[in-house]
Amino acid sequence: MPQYDxxxxxxxxxxxxxxxxxxxxxxxxxxxxxxxxxxEQEAAAxxxxxxxxx
Numbered sequence: 001m002p003q004y005d006x007x008x009x010x011x012x013x014x015x016x017x018x019x020x021x022x023x024x025x026x027x028x029x030x031x032x033x034x035x036x037x038x039x040e041q042e043a044a045a046x047x048x049x050x051x052x053x054x
Contacts, residue, residue: 005042010034014042 001018008015008031015032028037 004029006031006039007042008034008036009038009040010036 001020002024003016003018004024005014005016006029007013011031011034013031013033017029019027019029029039029041030037031039
């Protein structure tokens with residue numbers, strides 16, 4: 001299950017949440033500290049691990 005990084009625009013807390021793709025697309029995310037729905041997903045860097053050597 002993918003982990004998504006969020007920041008609350010009200011209390012400025014950053015947090016992670018594990019969501020399925022369907023939950024991510026259709027379920028509003030709440031801040032765990034203040035309960036606000038005024039949250040934004042942070043841009044996250046990722047990398048792919050492959051068996052090929054470069």
